[in-house]
Amino acid sequence: MESTDARPRRGNDKLLKVLCVLFGCVHMIDFLFYGQGLRNLLGGIGFALLAHSIHRRPEADTAGPVPNRVVSTTGIVLVLASTAMQLLGSFGGT
Numbered sequence: 001m002e003s004t005d006a007r008p009r010r011g012n013d014k015l016l017k018v019l020c021v022l023f024g025c026v027h028m029i030d031f032l033f034y035g036q037g038l039r040n041l042l043g044g045i046g047f048a049l050l051a052h053s054i055h056r057r058p059e060a061d062t063a064g065p066v067p068n069r070v071v072s073t074t075g076i077v078l079v080l081a082s083t084a085m086q087l088l089g090s091f092g093g094t
Contacts, residue, residue: 006011015052016047016054017051017054017055020048020050020051021048021051023043023047024043024044024045024046024047024048024050024051025044026060027040027043027044027047028040028041028044031044038085039081039082039085040082042078042079042081042082042085043078043082043083045075045078046075046076046077046078046079046081047075047078047079048055048073048075049071049072049073049074049075049078050075050076050079052071052075053068053069053071053072053075054072056068056071069071090094
């Protein structure tokens, strides 16, 4: 029996989703309990958006108020901004 999805789910999607949720939780715990750094908040939100875009079905890319590619691109930009802020040592981080 063939799948009706446009793109079949692979095991890598599950692993990537779990890693994004894990990294997002770590960033949010750092934000809430260890200094309220802006980079931790951006990283937590970015990883949460990435996990959400991985979780959404492929046909949801055009359905709904926000396309899936916009959600994933926003998550990537926030994670990259968080990483750059950490490497540059600025904006409320230690």
